[in-house]
Amino acid sequence: MTELSGKFFANLHILILLYSLWGVWTRYDEHSIQMEGIQTEVEGLNNEITINKKKLGEIDEFKKKRDEFLVRIEGVKKNIENVQKQLPAETNDSEITSFFRKDLETLNIKNVEMTPGADEQTQYYIAKDYQIRAKGTFLQLLIFIERLASAERIYNVKTLRFFSSNESQKGRFRSISADIVVQAYRYNPNFKVTAGN
Numbered sequence: 001m002t003e004l005s006g007k008f009f010a011n012l013h014i015l016i017l018l019y020s021l022w023g024v025w026t027r028y029d030e031h032s033i034q035m036e037g038i039q040t041e042v043e044g045l046n047n048e049i050t051i052n053k054k055k056l057g058e059i060d061e062f063k064k065k066r067d068e069f070l071v072r073i074e075g076v077k078k079n080i081e082n083v084q085k086q087l088p089a090e091t092n093d094s095e096i097t098s099f100f101r102k103d104l105e106t107l108n109i110k111n112v113e114m115t116p117g118a119d120e121q122t123q124y125y126i127a128k129d130y131q132i133r134a135k136g137t138f139l140q141l142l143i144f145i146e147r148l149a150s151a152e153r154i155y156n157v158k159t160l161r162f163f164s165s166n167e168s169q170k171g172r173f174r175s176i177s178a179d180i181v182v183q184a185y186r187y188n189p190n191f192k193v194t195a196g197n
Helices: 002-010 012-086 093-106 138-149
Strands: 110-121 125-137 155-164 175-187
Touching: 093 110, 093 125, 093 138, 125 138, 138 155, 138 175
Parallel strands: none
Antiparallel strands: 110 125, 125 175, 155 175
16 A cells, blocks of 8 residues: 555656646636637627717718708798898788889770789788789780889789780780789788798
C-alpha cells in the first residue's frame, strides 16, 4: 500500500494538472457561451439601433416637411388676407350700377334694365348679383364684358344669355338682347384666417 500511495503521490501532479485543465476547459466553455449570448445581444441591439436611426431619419424628414407645409400655410394665409383686403368692405348698389350704366351708355347699348339681387354669404366673401338686361350688337356686349374684366373691383359674369331680337334691323349689325348676371364681391368681416381653416 505504501508503494501504491507512493505512486499516487508521485503522479499527483498529473492529477492536479488534469483537474486544473478540466477547470480551465469548463470556465472557457462557460465564457464562450456567455460571449455568444453577449454577441447575440449586441447584434440585436445593433439591429434595434439601425431601426431606430431609420425612424429618427423619418421623423426628421417629417419635421422638415411639416415645417415646409407650415411655411406654405402661412403664405396661403397671407395671400387670403391680401385678397380679402382687395375686396371692399361694402357693396354700394348706386356706385356699381352707375359704373355699369356708364360703360353701357359709352358703348351705345340701349334698353338697359338693372336689378340688384340679394347678398350670398360664403365663408370667405359675400357676393351680390346684379341682373342686367340690355340690347346691342354682339360686339358691343362683348366689349362691355371685357371692360368688366379690367375694372378695379373684382366682378364675375355669373350667367350670360343672348337672344335674337325680333325688331327690324336698321344698321348692318344685327341687334341682340342680352341677359347678364354680374357678381360683385365684398369681404366677409366674420371670416378670420387661422391655420385650422
